[in-house]
Amino acid sequence: QVQLVESGGGLVQAGGSLRLSCAASGRTFSSYAMGWFRQALGKERELVAAINWSGENIYYADSVKDRFTISRDNAKNTVYLQMNGLKPEDTAVYYCAADRGLATMKDRWYAVDYWGQGTQVTVSL
Numbered sequence: 001q002v003q004l005v006e007s008g009g010g011l012v013q014a015g016g017s018l019r020l021s022c023a024a025s026g027r028t029f030s031s032y033a034m035g036w037f038r039q040a041l042g043k044e045r046e047l048v049a050a051i052n053w054s055g056e057n058i059y060y061a062d063s064v065k066d067r068f069t070i071s072r073d074n075a076k077n078t079v080y081l082q083m084n085g086l087k088p089e090d091t092a093v094y095y096c097a098a099d100r101g102l103a104t105m106k107d108r109w110y111a112v113d114y115w116g117q118g119t120q121v122t123v124s125l
Contacts, residue, residue, distance in 0.1 A: 002026045004096045009119030010084055010108045016123070020081040022096030022116055030074040033102040036081045037109060038092035038121075045095070049081060050105045059103060064090075086123045093118040 008020040020036065049070035050059045058070060066115065069082040075116035096116035097105060104111055 001028065002032065002098050004098060004114055004116035006094065006096045006116045006119040009094060009121045010120045011124065013089070013124055014087055016086050017082070017084045018086065018121060019100060020083070020094055020096075020119060020121075022079045022081075024077045024079070024098065026077075031120075032098040032100060032113075033105060034070075034072055034079040035099070035102075035105040035112075036079075037095045037097055037098045037105075038087075039095070039118075040089075043092075045109060046092070046106055047109060048069040050102055051079065052102045059102065059106060065109040067080075088123045088125055090121060091123050092121060094121050 003025040005023050012018055031053055033052045036048045037045050038048050039045040048061050051070045051072055067085040072079040095118045097112045098114040099112045
């Protein structure tokens with residue numbers, strides 16, 4: 001069992017930055033791929049970024065490449081999402097997720113093993 005708790009969301013002006021954190025419980029954190037998804041009002045949940053257990057394999061959605069950075073600290077059981085150059089279209093609830101496989105996050109998000117409760121990110125003009 002893995003429990004995920006996100007923090008770091010909030011309101012920011014366009015062009016600003018936020019750093020999301022996701023603290024995981026459980027001794028098997030380092031064996032999980034971790035990801036950040038987002039869901040805007042009226043839209044489907046989408047994968048923003050994901051990182052495999054070792055940090056060597058990273059995925060970014062095209063819409064956030066060169067602006068967002070995902071990282072993990074296995075010693076602290078924490079995964080981060082640094083978001084720079086925020087745009088109003090980045091406004092959404094951001095969810096942390098954990099799964100044994102990176103491919104599941106990319107191809108079958110509905111089958112992901114564990115989810116956090118979500119944190120709101122709002123980007124104003």
